[in-house]
Amino acid sequence: MTTSYAITSHGTSPAWLTFDSATDVFAFTTASEPGDYTVELTCTYSATVVTATQSIKINALVNNAPEFEAAFEDIEVIVGEIMTYNSPQYSDVDSSETFVEVISVPDFVTYTSTSDGSSISFFIVPTTNDQAGDYTIEIEVTD
Secondary structure, X not given: OOEXXXXXXXXXXOOOEXXXXXXXXXXXXXXXXXXXXXXXXXXXXXXXXXXXXEEEEEOXXXXXXXEEOOOOOOOOOOOOOOEEEEOOOEEOOOOOOOEEEEXXXXXXXXXXXXXXXXXXXXXXXXXXXXXXXXXXXXXXXXX
């Protein structure tokens, strides 16, 4: 007794759909191209041929990058004064988990994540006149 199977979609055998005849299990790969597909399964047993069709919809998985919800503002700090600056909040529409890395800050700046984790508080404390100038704080948010 031999049973054979042919799987076709749009006239060809799709690489993203396989059938294991030992276990009778179909497998779909996650790298499939998004779209609507009609898959035809043809089973042949001796001289008997049975054909069945199944519609399959593969949705695209989109990963949106996290974004800051507002622009950063330029700030001015006077030597000898303490300034606290909160970055704009950041969020990710398709992930509840974001990772924040402060890439660079001047040595007179310390920082901490806010209690809800949606922004960063910077504590800017220039103590000498030789620290006067323009500085950049670089932050990276990823998911």
